[in-house]
Amino acid sequence: MRLVVQNDKSLGNGAVAVGRRQRTARRARVHGVMAVLVAAAIASGCAQPGGSGTPAVPGAGDGSETAGSTTSRPPLKAPPPAVHPQAKKLKSAQEARAARIAAARRWRLDGIPLTPPPPPARKPRITTREGFEVDGHEELGLPPVFTTIPTKQRVVFLTIDDGAEKDPAFLRMMSDLQLPYTAFLSNYVIEDDYGYFGRMQRSGVVLNNHTLHHPYLPALSYRGQQHEICRMQEIIEERYGKRPLLFRPPFGNYDGATLRAAKSCGIKYVPLWNEEVFVDHWEYREWDRKIRPGDIVLTHFRGRNDWKGTMPDMIRRFLNKVTAEGYAVARLEDYL
Numbered sequence: 044m045r046l047v048v049q050n051d052k053s054l055g056n057g058a059v060a061v062g063r064r065q066r067t068a069r070r071a072r073v074h075g076v077m078a079v080l081v082a083a084a085i086a087s088g089c090a091q092p093g094g095s096g097t098p099a100v101p102g103a104g105d106g107s108e109t110a111g112s113t114t115s116r117p118p119l120k121a122p123p124p125a126v127h128p129q130a131k132k133l134k135s136a137q138e139a140r141a142a143r144i145a146a147a148r149r150w151r152l153d154g155i156p157l158t159p160p161p162p163p164a165r166k167p168r169i170t171t172r173e174g175f176e177v178d179g180h181e182e183l184g185l186p187p188v189f190t191t192i193p194t195k196q197r198v199v200f201l202t203i204d205d206g207a208e209k210d211p212a213f214l215r216m217m218s219d220l221q222l223p224y225t226a227f228l229s230n231y232v233i234e235d236d237y238g239y240f241g242r243m244q245r246s247g248v249v250l251n252n253h254t255l256h257h258p259y260l261p262a263l264s265y266r267g268q269q270h271e272i273c274r275m276q277e278i279i280e281e282r283y284g285k286r287p288l289l290f291r292p293p294f295g296n297y298d299g300a301t302l303r304a305a306k307s308c309g310i311k312y313v314p315l316w317n318e319e320v321f322v323d324h325w326e327y328r329e330w331d332r333k334i335r336p337g338d339i340v341l342t343h344f345r346g347r348n349d350w351k352g353t354m355p356d357m358i359r360r361f362l363n364k365v366t367a368e369g370y371a372v373a374r375l376e377d378y379l
């Protein structure tokens with residue numbers, strides 16, 4: 044078992060420095076950038092993950108040709124009547140695109156978040172990451188511990204832990220951007236406002252297990268660990284009507300007893316993470332500090348009391364980076 048590589052100052056500082064340099068220019072540039080994005084999105088049909096930069100097929104039926112495309116061709120026939128099913132489909136696609144552009148602008152993103160591909164028809168086989176096994180892992184059928192989903196698609200998965208900060212603006216932002224994520228909740232920080240996470244669940248987010256009190260689990264007996272994990276299963280089921288299938292051990296620390304206890308109350312998967320995003324920097328598990336297809340990204344419900352910014356500030360940082368690198372944000376549960 045390994046721990047995530049901790050805060051590398053050099054990258055953190057580098058990222059901040061870049062941020063400072065850009066900040067002055069950004070305000071002046073932002074409207075220009077958004078205008079270009081709008082034009083690019085309309086012209087190209089929005090780059091898809093893995094296909095960023097791939098031009099849309101000209102004349103693919105949207106009736107909006109790019110500049111210069113008619114110079115060597117006779118004019119196209121009139122578009123089919125609006126009642127045509129294809130035209131209807133196209134109209135709703137255009138509306139969805141316009142909504143994405145507007146949401147990106149409202150939340151002051153550098154670019155329009157990429158649309159994830161449809162959920163895979165065949166789920167990938169999830170196995171425990173090498174070096175993360177416990178004794179008897181396979182033989183006992185213990186839930187796999189993993190940091191990334193095996194896929195070639197340029198997608199990442201956002202997971203948010205604990206539940207201390209309950210920022211209504213965060214819920215609005217995520218719904219507005221239609222950004223999927225998975226929550227891992229600890230009872231001691233959510234019990235003062237279960238309703239907040241009920242609203243989150245109604246927006247399509249799956250609520251998962253992060254123990255009752257967020258202890259260092261390997262220090263507890265099997266029974267103690269079972270109480271922390273299994274009682275939280277019950278609370279989530281009582282409050283939200285669904286028993287979690289996913290469990291994340293606090294700090295990413297676990298032992299064989301943790302996985303046996305988790306299995307005993309219905310846990311099927313133990314996702315850890317490959318990157319962690321904060322409001323002002325990223326941390327990486329891998330030595331080359333690169334995002335890979337299928338990576339699980341961790342962050343926390345935190346606000347100005349804990350770090351220098353809000354939840355929306357953190358999400359903005361996360362999205363700006365993954366979008367710039369050509370990744371879409373997909374729903375973890377769709378791949379499990």
Ligand SMILES: [Zn+2]
Pocket residue numbers: 204205253257293294
């Ligand atoms: Zn935690």
